[in-house]
Amino acid sequence: MMRTRPLKVALLGCGVVGSEVARIMTTHAEDLAARIGAPVELAGVAVRRPDRVREGIDPALVTTDATALAQREDIDVVVEVIGGIEPARGLITTAFEHGASVVTANKALLAEDGSTLHESAEKHGVDLFYEAAVAAAIPLVKPLRESLAGDKVNRVLGIVNGTTNFILDRMDTSGAGYSEALDEATALGYAEADPTADVEGFDAAAKAAILAGIAFHTRVRLDDVHREGLTEVTAADIASAKRMGCTVKLLAICERAADGRSVTARVHPAMIPLSHPLASVREAYNAVFVESDAAGQLMFYGPGAGGSPTASAVLGDLVAACRNKLNGAKGPGESAYTQLPVSPMGEVVTRYHISLDVADKPGVLAQVAMVFAEHGVSIDTVRQQGKDGDAWLVVVTHRAADAALSATVEALRKLDTVRGVASIMRVEGEQGS
Template sequence: MMRTRPLKVALLGCGVVGSEVTRIITTQADDLAARIGAPIELAGIAVRRPHKVRDGVPAELLTTDATALVKRGDIDVVVEVIGGIEPVRTLITTAFEHGASVVSANKALLAADGASLHAKAVEHGVDLYYEAAVAGAIPLIRPLRESLAGDRVNRVLGIVNGTTNFILDKMDSTGAGYSEALEEATALGYAEADPTADVEGFDAAAKAAILAGIAFHTRVTIDDVHREGLTEVTAADIASARKMGCTVKMLAICERSADGRSVTARVHPAMIPLSHPLASVREAYNAVFVEAEAAGRLMFYGPGAGGAPTASAVLGDLVTACRNKLAATIGAGESAYTRLPVSPMGDVVTRYHISLDVADKPGVLAQVATVFAQHEVSIGTVRQQGRNQGSGDDAAVEQSSGGQRAGGEASLVVVTHRATDAALSATVAALRELDTVRGVASIMRVEGE
C-alpha cells in the first residue's frame, strides 16, 4: 500500500539539469509515486538568482538560502546539481547531519573528496548516490557497484567526455584541424565558452577517478589520475592513425596491474583500432568498455551529457534513495577494502606512435633504431616518407631497417611494441638529442588491442 505522507525533496541548483529534474518530478508525479511507494514533494529549490524566469518551476519554491533549506528537519532527500567544491561540500555534509540522503551529479567533488563524503553518510545513516556524475544517462556506476559486485573487474576503458569526442570525430570525418572542430563544437553548444575542463582532460580525469575507485574497490582521487589534453592533436595525427587502421579518441583508462597489486588511472588521446567497439562512437556520445573476469567484455553506450539525460540518472538515484527511506535502510556505500596503491604513469605498459622529422640520409634509421634498443623498446613498424629537396618527390614505405635516400628531409613514423611508459618517454627524450632528428612531430599512445 502507498504511504500518503509525501517524501520531501530539496533541490540545490536549477539550471539546465535542475530545471529538467523539476519538470520530471512535476509531470511524472503519479508514476514516480507508484514506483517509490509514496508521493514525493519538492519542498524547496535553492538558486542564486530567484528572479530569473524558469519555465515550469514554481516561483514559491525558490530560495537563495541553501543552508537553511538543507537544515530543515523534514527533508528526506537533497538533490545537488550545482557543481564545484564549495559551498557544495558543506551543504552536502550539513544535509547528512540533518538526516537527509543526497543525490549528486558532482564529479569534481566526488573525485576530490568522495571518501570523506561516504564516511559522513555512513556516520549519519543516510545514502549518497551519484550515477549522474559519470556518463550522463548511461547506467554505469550502479552496474559496476552492484551488478558486478561478485566479479573481478580488470579494466575500464571509455570515452567519458562528449565535447572531446565530438571534436575528434569531426577532425576524423571532415579533415578539420583542432581549432575548426572546437569552433563547431562551441557553435552547437557541445563546448563551453571556456572549454578548458573538457579539452585539457580535467572533466574526464574526475570521472576516471570515480570509475577506478568503484571498479577496483580502492580509493582513487583526481590527483592520482595522469591527465593529458587533446589540444596538440593534429590533422596529421588523425591521418596517420587512419593509415594504421585506427582512429583517435580521448580515453579514460583504469587498469588493474597484471599481478593485481596496484591500479592505474589515466586520461589522454590515443589511437585505437577501427575494429574496437569504441572506435565507432560518434558525435558527442559516450561509451565505456568494461573487462571483467567472469562477465567478459561489456560495453555501455549512450548520451553522456545534456539536461534530460543527466536528469534521467538523477531521478533513478532519487527513486532508490526514496525507497530506502521508506524501508528505513541504506544502500551500498563505499567499497575500498582492497587498499590498492595507484601506480605512476611510468609503470603503465603501452605502445607508442612516434612521428619524427629527420634528415633524409643514410644511417639515420639505424641511429634511431639504436636509441630504441638502448632503452629496451622494441620497434613494431616504421613508415618513412622522404622529400628530396627541390624534387617534390614523395615516397612512403613500410620497413624495419635501413633504406633512407641521400639528401633532403624525411618524416619517420615509428610504432613500438608494448613497453613501460617510462621507457618510452626516455626513448623520446634521447631521440630529441640526436643531431639527425630535427624534431619530434607527435607522440601518441596506441590502445585497445
C-alpha cells in the same frame, strides 16, 4: 498500500539539469509515486538568482539560502546539481547531518573528496548516490557498484567526455583541424565558452577517478589520474591513425595490474583499431568498455551529457533514495577494502606511435633504431617519407613501459639528425593491450 505523507525533496541548483529534474518530478509525479510507494514533493529550490523566471516552478519554493534548505529537518532527500567543490561539499555534509540522503551529479567533488562524503553518509545512516556524475544517462555506476559486485573487474576503458569525442570525430570525418572542430562544437552547444575542463582532460580525469575507485574497491583521487588533453592532436595524427586502420579517441583507462597489487588510472588521446567497439562511437556520445573475470567484456553506450540525460540519471537515484527512506533501508556505501596503491604513469605498459622530423640522409634510421634498442623499446614498424632534404619517420613500437618510452624520446631529441619529435600517441584497444 501507498503512504500518504509525501517524501520531501530539496533541489540545490536550478540550471539546465536542475530545471529538468524539477520538470520531470512534476510531469511524472504519479508514476514516481507509484514506483516509490509514496508521493514525492519538491519542497524547496536553492538558486543564486531568485528573480529569474523558472517555468513550472512555484516561486514560493525558490530561495537563495541553500544552507537553510539543507538544514530543514523535514527534507528526506537533497539533490545537489550546483557543481564545483564549495559550497557543494558543505551543503552535502550539512544535509547528511540533518538526516537527508543526497543525490549528486558532482564529479569534481567526488573525485577530490569522495571518501569524506562517504564517511559522513555512513556516520549519519543515509545514502549518497551519484549515477549522474559519470556518463549522464548511461547506467554505469550502479552496475559497477552492485551488478558486478561479485565479479573482479580488471579494466575500464571508455570515452567519457562528449565534447572531445565530437571534436575528434569531426577531425576524423571531415579532415578539420582542432581549432575548426572546436569552433563547431562551440556553435552547436557541445563545448562551453571556456572548454578547458573538457579539452584538457580534467572532466574525463574526474570520471576516471570515480570509476577506478568503484571498479577496484580502492580510493582513487583526481590527483592520482594521469591526464593529457587533445589540444596537441593534429590532422596529421588523424591521418596517420587512418593509415594504421585506427581512429583517435580521448580515453579514460583504469587498469588493475597483472599481479593484482596496484592499479592505474589515466586519461589521454590514443589510437584504437577500427575493429574495437569504441571506434564506432561518434558525435558527442559516450561509451565505456568493462572487462571482468566472470562477465567478460561489457559495453555501456549512450548520451553522456545534456540536461535530459543527466536528469534521467538523477531521477533514477532519487527513486532509489526515496525507496530506502520509505523502507528504512540503506544503499551500498563506499567499498575501498583493497586499499591498492595507484602506480605512476611510468609503469604503464602499452604501444606507441611516434612521429619524428629528421634529416633526409643515410644512416638516420640506423641511429634512431639504436636509441630505441638502448632503452629497451622494441620497434614494430617504421614508415619513412622524404623530399628535398626533409624527412619524416613514423615509428610504431611493441609494448613498453611509459618511462622507457619517455627516456627514448629524450635521447632522440639529442640526436643531431632529429630535428624534432612531432607527436607521440599511445596505441590502445588491441588484442592483448
